[in-house]
Amino acid sequence: MALLPSAAVPYNDTMDRWEYMxxxxxxxxxxxxxxxxxxxxxxxxxxxxxxSWGVGWRMVHPIVLLKRPLPG
Numbered sequence: 693m694a695l696l697p698s699a700a701v702p703y704n705d706t707m708d709r710w711e712y713m714x715x716x717x718x719x720x721x722x723x724x725x726x727x728x729x730x731x732x733x734x735x736x737x738x739x740x741x742x743x744s745w746g747v748g749w750r751m752v753h754p755i756v757l758l759k760r761p762l763p764g
Contacts, residue, residue: 709762716744718753728756735760 715731715738717724728738736758744755 710759711762712757712759715756715758716753717756718744731758 713736715724715728732738737760738756739759740757741754742757743752745752
């Protein structure tokens, strides 16, 4: 399977279109599972998780990437 540069792959009306957001899980006492569940109820799907470097008590914390289909 060969990968094409993004400019070589034309967009067409049958392709899904997405919107993206991040969910920062830096507050140690927050209920992250409940927050993610609420986002799931709004159609958001978690697709990746990365660690972020911060300062002080937030030295390392996970950030979740979410996506959902664009309306219309």
